[in-house]
Amino acid sequence: MPDLAAASGEGCARVYPLTTDRLTLERLTPAEAEAIRALVDDPAMVRFTANIPHPYAPETAVAWVEQTLARMAEGKELVLVARRRDHPQAPPVGCVGLLTERDPDDAAPRIEIGYWVARAHWGQGYAVEMARALIGHAVRDLGVGFVEARLMAENRASLTVVQRLGMTYLGPARVAAPARGTTIESLRYGLSAEAFLAAERARRPLVMVAAGALIDDDGRVLLCRRPPGKSMAGLWEFPGGKLDPGEPPEEALIRELAEELAIKVLPGCLAPIGFASHAYPTFHLMMPLFACRRWRGTLAPQEGQEIAWVRPQRLRDYPMPPADEPLIPALQDLLGA
Numbered sequence: 489m490p491d492l493a494a495a496s497g498e499g500c501a502r503v504y505p506l507t508t509d510r511l512t513l514e515r516l517t518p519a520e521a522e523a524i525r526a527l528v529d530d531p532a533m534v535r536f537t538a539n540i541p542h543p544y545a546p547e548t549a550v551a552w553v554e555q556t557l558a559r560m561a562e563g564k565e566l567v568l569v570a571r572r573r574d575h576p577q578a579p580p581v582g583c584v585g586l587l588t589e590r591d592p593d594d595a596a597p598r599i600e601i602g603y604w605v606a607r608a609h610w611g612q613g614y615a616v617e618m619a620r621a622l623i624g625h626a627v628r629d630l631g632v633g634f635v636e637a638r639l640m641a642e643n644r645a646s647l648t649v650v651q652r653l654g655m656t657y658l659g660p661a662r663v664a665a666p667a668r669g670t671t672i673e674s675l676r677y678g679l680s681a682e683a684f685l686a687a688e689r690a691r692r693p694l695v696m697v698a699a700g701a702l703i704d705d706d707g708r709v710l711l712c713r714r715p716p717g718k719s720m721a722g723l724w725e726f727p728g729g730k731l732d733p734g735e736p737p738e739e740a741l742i743r744e745l746a747e748e749l750a751i752k753v754l755p756g757c758l759a760p761i762g763f764a765s766h767a768y769p770t771f772h773l774m775m776p777l778f779a780c781r782r783w784r785g786t787l788a789p790q791e792g793q794e795i796a797w798v799r800p801q802r803l804r805d806y807p808m809p810p811a812d813e814p815l816i817p818a819l820q821d822l823l824g825a
């Protein structure tokens with residue numbers, strides 16, 4: 489059975505918070521009880537849930553958080569609280585969680601996903617964004633092979649969510665609804681790890697870009713500003729560009745440097761520094777970065793782009809695309825900054 493606490497122990501890197509295009513998802517803490525209660529204490533919110541009572545008393549919220557944290561410590565549950573990245577202090581957008589469940593007729597425990605979004609944020613795709621992040625984490629970091637969801641047939645919003653996630657219908661189920669003192673008829677949907685990863689690849693095609701850190705005799709690095717009208721306009725980047733089909737990265741970079749800056753670089757003058765591998769909302773960027781200290785010709789921007797020669801320790805003063813962030817320390821190390 490996958491251990492849903494696995495990623496919170498000793499690991500290679502900090503896993504939480506998960507980040508998405510608009511959200512950060514942090515593990516539930518006791519401090520969240522009141523904020524969650526205030527959002528969930530809404531009849532429209534709990535109409536389609538099986539175990540959230542209404543009205544929702546403060547002590548019920550505290551008890552729920554305590555029980556959930558105990559189950560999280562045992563690796564049986566994982567609940568993340570989502571907040572907007574651009575409003576980190578605002579109340580949560582919602583919660584998304586995984587839990588292990590075992591019905592009498594289940595051969596093995598199943599992993600079920602659940603989510604809710606505060607009413608103020610309905611209709612903006614947040615449930616899909618939270619669920620994708622958590623399923624991605626479950627599949628990539630926790631070894632989960634199959635995720636299920638259960639929902640009431642009349643819950644049209646949730647039906648749209650499971651369909652957008654690429655889940656397939658598995659059949660009907662009766663679900664215990666402690667908060668209603670009954671059982672309710674529901675629908676089972678499921679998604680395999682393979683289907684999830686295939687859908688992610690289709691949603692975010694891989695884009696290969698080659699970039700160069702041109703270094704002058706003073707050890708300064710050249711940054712170019714993305715012009716208005718382009719994506720990420722105004723941010724500073726390393727010169728370079730997309731690979732043509734079948735084109736090796738070194739050739740692409742030499743071509744781009746000639747087109748953009750009118751300089752000629754020989755392949756032997758390019759030394760790999762590292763690479764960026766970053767999921768943008770609509771594509772996955774793979775970008776090797778090469779150091780280059782020697783070129784021929786007088787460097788002159790050919791596309792009207794602003795340029796700056798930047799001391800390595802000042803690189804963070806120039807806002808760069810998010811993909812470039814991990815390349816800065818590598819470059820600073822190389823230049824002894």
Ligand SMILES: Nc1nc2c([nH]c(=O)n2[C@H]2C[C@H](O)[C@@H](COP(=O)(O)OP(=O)(O)OP(=O)(O)O)O2)c(=O)[nH]1
Pocket residue numbers: 697698699718719720724725726727728729730773775809810811812
């Ligand atoms: N050249 C370069 N591109 C970068 C860097 N960081 C980063 O995320 N990128 C992204 C921005 C673009 O989406 C893509 C490079 O594409 P490009 O330079 O060939 O073409 P473009 O700006 O016209 O691309 P587009 O986004 O407007 O489609 O890689 C970087 O440091 N240098």
